[in-house]
Amino acid sequence: KPTEPGSELPKTPRNGSHPSSSGGAQHLPQTIIIGVRKGGTRALLEMLSLHPDVAAADNEVHFFDWEEHYRQGLGWYRSQMPFSAPHQLTVEKTPAYFTSPQVPERVYRMNPNIRLLLILRDPAERVLSDYTQVYYNHLQKRKPYPPIQQVLLREGRLNPDYKALNRSLYHLHLQRWLRFFPLPHLHLVDGDRLIRDPFPEIQKVERFLQLSPQINASNFYFNKTKGFYCLRDGGRDRCLHESKGRAHPQVDARLLHRLHEYFHEPNKKFFELVGRTFDWH
Numbered sequence: 001k002p003t004e005p006g007s008e009l010p011k012t013p014r015n016g017s018h019p020s021s022s023g024g025a026q027h028l029p030q031t032i033i034i035g036v037r038k039g040g041t042r043a044l045l046e047m048l049s050l051h052p053d054v055a056a057a058d059n060e061v062h063f064f065d066w067e068e069h070y071r072q073g074l075g076w077y078r079s080q081m082p083f084s085a086p087h088q089l090t091v092e093k094t095p096a097y098f099t100s101p102q103v104p105e106r107v108y109r110m111n112p113n114i115r116l117l118l119i120l121r122d123p124a125e126r127v128l129s130d131y132t133q134v135y136y137n138h139l140q141k142r143k144p145y146p147p148i149q150q151v152l153l154r155e156g157r158l159n160p161d162y163k164a165l166n167r168s169l170y171h172l173h174l175q176r177w178l179r180f181f182p183l184p185h186l187h188l189v190d191g192d193r194l195i196r197d198p199f200p201e202i203q204k205v206e207r208f209l210q211l212s213p214q215i216n217a218s219n220f221y222f223n224k225t226k227g228f229y230c231l232r233d234g235g236r237d238r239c240l241h242e243s244k245g246r247a248h249p250q251v252d253a254r255l256l257h258r259l260h261e262y263f264h265e266p267n268k269k270f271f272e273l274v275g276r277t278f279d280w281h
């Protein structure tokens with residue numbers, strides 16, 4: 001997947017994290033947004049970056065999941081991080097980490113005490129978002145891509161080999177992480193709530209990361225044209241890239257119902273694993 005630009009407007013340099021002005025150093029991340037793909041990982045990273053004590057890597061680094069990167073070692077990983085001041089937390093987001101089997105152990109070996117952020121969305125909606133992303137990637141390359149019904153169904157049944165379905169089986173992926181990290185090391189962000197009302201979700205993240213409460217409600221404003229919240233940072237307004245918040249395909253009501261049913265049991269298992277529920281279909 002091509003690395004997306006962070007936002008439509010260039011960012012204001014963060015306190016002490018701008019290489020030319022601060023002369024700070026690069027550090028391995030103390031926290032990572034591990035996924036889920038299409039969960040709202042970019043929004044979460046950008047919102048967290050409003051905090052002056054956070055220095056975020058602009059691009060997805062894909063260190064733990066791409067062999068050609070992992071082979072280059074932690075020195076290479078560090079070199080991908082932003083310059084930051086000693087009081088700042090370094091963070092990167094690579095949504096593929098959550099579903100890549102080899103990643104939890106690799107992250108553990110780097111730092112068993114790292115704090116992990118996982119943003120999740122209604123699994124069925126996430127599938128539609130995932131499909132939409134792949135559809136547009138094909139469109140850009142002028143390649144055809146089948147309609148949603150065709151990728152979802154095989155011989156009249158939901159096709160379990162469709163990768164987007166598998167990525168939404170959150171309990172399977174989380175189980176792998178829990179073999180290495182106890183639950184309190186992981187903070188779950190409700191991606192559906194982050195869309196509707198981002199500030200309370202971001203306040204919880206501030207608390208989890210033990211950051212002083214510096215992000216304010218006034219850092220967010222609802223942009224009617226975009227239909228999403230955008231950010232206000234030092235008087236500058238910015239929305240996420242236009243590839244975020246695209247319309248999803250219309251799915252026949254019966255198929256949608258089947259999709260919701262498909263996730264019913266897996267969701268229950270996930271809720272049991274994490275000891276809380278989410279407002280999913």
Ligand SMILES: Nc1ncnc2c1ncn2[C@@H]1O[C@H](COP(=O)(O)OS(=O)(=O)O)[C@@H](OP(=O)(O)O)[C@H]1O
Nearest residue numbers: 037038039040041042043129228229240244245246
């Ligand atoms: N404020 C704001 N503005 C725009 N978009 C927002 C926002 N908050 C959350 N989202 C949702 O983020 C979804 C994309 O998730 P990711 O950034 O994790 O996608 S990716 O995996 O990195 O491609 C994206 O999914 P789609 O709506 O399917 O495009 C958005 O719904």
